[in-house]
Amino acid sequence: MGGGVQRFGRIRFLVYAGVYRRSDGRLCLRMEKRCAGMGIEGVLKKGFITTSADTVLNYMRTGSLWPVTFGLACCAVEMMHAGMARYDLDRFGIIFRPSPRQADLMIVAGTLTNKMAPALRRVYDQLAEPRWVLSMGSCANGGGYYHYSYSVVRGADRVVPVDVYVPGCPPTAEALIYGLMQLQQKIKRTSTIARDE
Numbered sequence: 028m029g030g031g032v033q034r035f036g037r038i039r040f041l042v043y044a045g046v047y048r049r050s051d052g053r054l055c056l057r058m059e060k061r062c063a064g065m066g067i068e069g070v071l072k073k074g075f076i077t078t079s080a081d082t083v084l085n086y087m088r089t090g091s092l093w094p095v096t097f098g099l100a101c102c103a104v105e106m107m108h109a110g111m112a113r114y115d116l117d118r119f120g121i122i123f124r125p126s127p128r129q130a131d132l133m134i135v136a137g138t139l140t141n142k143m144a145p146a147l148r149r150v151y152d153q154l155a156e157p158r159w160v161l162s163m164g165s166c167a168n169g170g171g172y173y174h175y176s177y178s179v180v181r182g183a184d185r186v187v188p189v190d191v192y193v194p195g196c197p198p199t200a201e202a203l204i205y206g207l208m209q210l211q212q213k214i215k216r217t218s219t220i221a222r223d224e
Contacts, residue, residue: 081218088131088157089211090120095130097150100137102164102197109200121207127153132210133187134203138166138173139180151187159214161206162189165196172196 098106110116110123124130127150139147151160162183165171170181183189190213193206 085215085217089214092119092121092132092159092207092211093124093130094121094132094134094161095124095127095150095154096136097133097147098136099139099143100164100166102136102167105197105200106134106136106163106203109203114200114204116204116207119204119207119211127151128155131155131157132159132161134161134163135167135183135187135189136163138171139183139186140178141180142178144180144186147183147186157217159190159210160187161191161193161210163193163203163206164198165194168192168194 096103096106108114116122127133131154133151133154135147151158160183162168166173166179167183170176170179173179174181180186191206191210193202195202198206
């Protein structure tokens with residue numbers, strides 16, 4: 028609002044000599060070790076936590092599952108229903124991603140045909156490591172109603188490795204959420220860091 032330029036005072040570099048107080052409002056940069064605000068030694072002395080790196084990494088991964096959807100039939104409608112306000116998968120840290128390169132979970136929902144199998148494998152190969160697959164519905168699990176058709180793959184596990192199967196035709200949104208929670212439990216039990224033995 029005003030036409031004047033605001034001026035700042037000098038910045039002084041100080042050597043530590045006890046606790047230094049400034050009352051004139053100038054900025055001070057302290058150069059020595061152990062001066063005011065230079066560490067968290069007091070907090071670290073109070074206690075410590077021991078855990079493995081696997082436990083920490085798996086805990087973080089369970090709270091941030093990012094699925095890419097591979098909706099092929101009516102099961103995809105129930106998958107969309109699970110993401111809406113009534114069930115709200117966001118509260119579990121499950122956020123749908125549009126690209127497989129941003130995701131670590133693929134939800135296969137619906138009838139998988141022979142022509143669609145190479146595309147499913149391509150999307151699986153583009154997922155970020157470590158990656159998981161959830162097969163949703165009887166068609167994705169074993170062919171379902173179209174099991175004896177010449178054009179249907181009899182289960183998504185013939186194309187990609189499946190971690191969790193959610194049964195039903197179509198499975199409800201509650202069943203999908205239960206399957207995702209089972210996948211989170213499986214992730215907590217896995218070992219993700221390679222060890223030389």
